[in-house]
Amino acid sequence: DAKTTQPPSMDCAEGRAANLPCNHSTISGNEYVYWYRQIHSQGPQYIIHGLKNNETNEMASLIITEDRKSSTLILPHATLRDTAVYYCIVRVTGSARQLTFGSGTQLTVLP
């Protein structure tokens, strides 16, 4: 799986959009970008994934650059409950290799 780089921490004002970046410059053509988050003391939660097109679901949007070397997870209207560690993972979908959670980005939503 390609290596990812995320900022260790970010702040966001409640009600504003939270934009979490992830760099994956060594991504290969068949690797997808996955995002999970972990709210304090809870188990991780799957958010979204994508290959090259932008994706949106009820939780978030995923924007992947045209060269696929970086991506941004967007929480359109952050709430206090979105405070969590966000993990960006790059992998081949369907691969038997297990998920590897790095250190992620601690997002703090401020009132």
Place this chain on the structure above:
Amino acid sequence: NAGVTQTPKFRVLKTGQSMTLLCAQDMNHEYMYWYRQDPGMGLRLIHYSVGEGTTAKGEVPDGYNVSRLKKQNFLLGLESAAPSQTSVYFCASSWRGPDTQYFGPGTRLTVL
């Protein structure tokens, strides 16, 4: 639909004691996993199962055993607990591969 549940939520053991953690899922998922998470660190995979009756080692399997006798249940056993096994244990399940996993609420284990 309860998703993934874990029993117990908290446990304190003395060094050398044994215990079993139970993970149950009602989503008919094929794959199940056990992770541990130490303070300030990411999750590390202990063991996993790709179907009923199968188990495989993950990143940190030493000191743990697992069993998957029923599709919906995945048990994690500690035969002789050590203080180094103090951690939060998370169970997860997925439909086919490990891409999209659903996690349980965790078990906080302290070994004195």
